[in-house]
Amino acid sequence: MQTREQTNSGSPGDLNHPPREEWMAHLYNELSRPDHERLSAHLKRCPECRVRVGEWRATMTSLDKWKLPAVRPARAAQPLLKWAVAAALVFGLGLGLGSGYLLSANARNLAATRREMQTQFQVQLDQQRKQLIAEMTRVVDERSFKDSRVTLAALREMNAAHRADYDALHKELETMAVLTESGLRETHQQIVSLASTETQATPIH
């Protein structure tokens, strides 16, 4: 884009006239806003350029007189649809942001409520956890007690059985001892009787 003004060869006066390329961009709205305004300002104070640009504009108006029969505006339809979609998206985005702004106060309340509920839930959770632990301890204790009782009963039963066996063995040992003593005494008497019998029967030499 040319931004400086150039002097047309052979043009009278002391004005620097924009080149025709720049005028074309001006006439078809392809200049930036500052350049467009600069050329418009030049046009106001330069009669020579006014004539030239006036002729070009008149020719452009004449060109518009040749109209073709309507053809399908397919090419125009696509950008329109795209612009419509883009506009809808922008509108939706704006609506979302606006709603977010309006709901910000509610959001703050919600945050406070959430924190409060969170605290309550935490307390309840702790209580439930303690109850659960206590219940589990009780159940475990009960089971341990039961097991201990069963074990104690079993031990007592075993002890009783051992005692009975011991008693029975003791009796048998006592019986055996008595029998053995009486047997030994009887055997001693028999030996004594046998010895006396031997002495009486044998002569003295």
Added chain:
Amino acid sequence: MAGSFFKSWPSVFSATDEQAMWRVKMQDDPQAFAQLVQRWEGPIQALCTRMTGDGHRGEDLAQETFARVFARRKDYQSAARFSTFLWRVALNICYDELRKIKRRRESFLEDESGATTEAAPESETPGPDLHLVQRERAEAVQQALLQLAEPYRAVVVLKHYEGLKFREIGDVLEIPEGTAKSRMAEALNQLNQILSHTLIEEGKVKCKPENKPIREVPVI
């Protein structure tokens, strides 16, 4: 009604020209090609009509343009804009057609030994209706455009009628943007001269402009 509303939605999310042309190139996708034809048939037909000054011929040339685009689909460069590729193909077809017309006219004139025949477009006889003046003006513009050399005419058609940016015109014609602007300025100067002459002549007798440039200007 609701059905038609929802049926129209796919077009919103349809492929871009470049995506469609890519599918045509890589997969010979007939639906993608039909989509491109539907989108561009009108503008290409208008370009061909304005370049040749003949509506029926413009229709035929538009069809030929799409046929050539399909035939040369493998030449399409995916980095390029589809519209640039398409305008270029259409303009080349128009140039070919104008050369044929010129050869035919020259041979016809030779056969007729310089008879006062003018190669007039089919729509040159305006009917005696209420819009007679407007028709005559439109016809004068049409004839004036046909008197421009083809490079100038192409710039005028692409810029003034099809609304391309000068940068895009530069891409299509493979010339600098500044050259496109200077050609446009020169074309407007020549058209102004031709149309002023025509309107002056219209004041005297009904005049049909000759189908050759009013003055020979080397193309910039």
